[in-house]
Amino acid sequence: MKHLLLSAVAAASLILPAYGAEPAPIPSPGEIAAAAPASDWVAIAPSDLLVMDLAPDAKGNPRRVVIQLMPAPFSQGWIGNIRKLAAAHWWDGTSVNRVQDNYVAQWGDATEKKALPKGLAVVSERQYVSSGRGYSYISGRLAKESDKVTTAEDAAEQAIRAASMPKSDGKFTDNYAQFAGAVNGWVLAADTTGVWPVHCYGAVGVGRNMSPDTGSGAELYTVIGHAPRHLDRNIAVVGRVVSGIEHLSSLPRGTGALGFYEDAAERVAITSIRVATELPAADQPRFEYLSTESDSFARYADARQNRRDPFFITPAGGADICNIPVPVRPVAAK
């Protein structure tokens, strides 16, 4: 039998009582998500999916990366630029130019001379944080409808209450914000200044130079290591990879400064980047996420914090927000 770190198979015999009816095995977080009713899954609009096709690998296998763009009110200035760049087919023929271990894979125009489409916005640093007005978020304990608040001011109040909770609950506080949780399918953080999206594994952000340059959106990266949360509120997060991140995370690391490829031949060619709605219907990827407002998500998040499935001996009693990834899966063919 293979030695496993973590078995997806519940070893029911280990947790049966000596007498009586068989109890249900305790499900893992993944099993909880998989068992969620169809009504708990939310379809992602194809207009919010960015499809990046890399050149096939050395064996001729296709390499497709699918990115979900963030919803309003977050990062919309950059996302507007990204939609224009995709519509102009601007990334076709560009490349992945930087892969830094335990940090990011970054792509764009390696020459830095390719003219940008007209009409791109120059976005203010203030947009790293949204006022959050009209948006809603959930308390540190990732709870349900009844815990929702609707303004940044409410969020801050709730954060202050969370901070004075006893330690047994305080484990769900965040090292990088007064307040963190998942809402509308996204992980967010907040304090009295507002609400912002965070740099978890797979987050997609906008490369930039020194402030006040915030980047156009033409130079993008994704996180391929431990969440570099210190980048929150310093770089724009515009989406997350929902499929194919292994095509970026398993690329050879660049040996130049910051993980840039030193030899142009090492760069990985980008065949095309399109918003999914521009692809033929049969080629459009379809994904759905587990509603962060559902009971299923609440149980999933609780199980991520307190692993009781058979492999585990000592549940952690907590988790950091990047260790409670929102489940996303392909929509099954009908």
Added chain:
Amino acid sequence: MKHLLLSAVAAASLILPAYGAEPAPIPSPGEIAAAAPASDWVAIAPSDLLVMDLAPDAKGNPRRVVIQLMPAPFSQGWIGNIRKLAAAHWWDGTSVNRVQDNYVAQWGDATEKKALPKGLAVVSERQYVSSGRGYSYISGRLAKESDKVTTAEDAAEQAIRAASMPKSDGKFTDNYAQFAGAVNGWVLAADTTGVWPVHCYGAVGVGRNMSPDTGSGAELYTVIGHAPRHLDRNIAVVGRVVSGIEHLSSLPRGTGALGFYEDAAERVAITSIRVATELPAADQPRFEYLSTESDSFARYADARQNRRDPFFITPAGGADICNIPVPVRPVAAK
């Protein structure tokens, strides 16, 4: 100019005042570590380094991974087994068999039939946690000598004090323990049950089946994604990769369940694993770490929590313990 996420070059012109003498640019955490005096660096004994040579890559480049084994009192039962396995050259001809994205790369005997050397210990789950007696650790704010405590009981007391600190300091608390910090070069967590090493990026642990099997040490893995801290106290951490992790983290992901390679041809051959002292002197790697008890480390940890170097606009005001990696570097040739 390249769009960067994070520049290692201080752009002094951006932070100069209009008049007066030039202040020193504000250094990045890496610059603080690099500027630390030689006396703040601690040599790692070659007897604590495990050298894993993989078969050369497709271009014939060597692939060496160097692992530092944990010091006492942690995980010594498994580490004793690992030393015996290395001395028996047991891993020679085995392979990397599993690479799961954002999780682990795992190696050992794919056949699971290779006889183990005689005399390996069967280690108790209790050893996932050390009583910590005789060991010392630092408070959540990663401070200095004066903050040291010397028993698990003291650590728990200190944890309770930390938990009742106001939120401005409470950011340094841990989502997975009452208490976390860095000591003697290692990141540790603690509560009233004791002290344990943690699963940060690059941590090396012991694969196992269902409890009460704790694994022999023959099947090892390293973390290649966001820190899976829920594994703490459930699997033994025995060391960390100090060099060459890119040879594991950039491997193709396995397409089987849990990231196992489905085709034996996908496995990556291990040429040899040796404790460094068994290698010819000229071939022994030499590394040193920044003393976690030094002023340099305290300033480095503070800078990781509050980035003030020129790229940053909004310092986070905190960090999780896995985002304050202990700096390790090769010892420069003399």
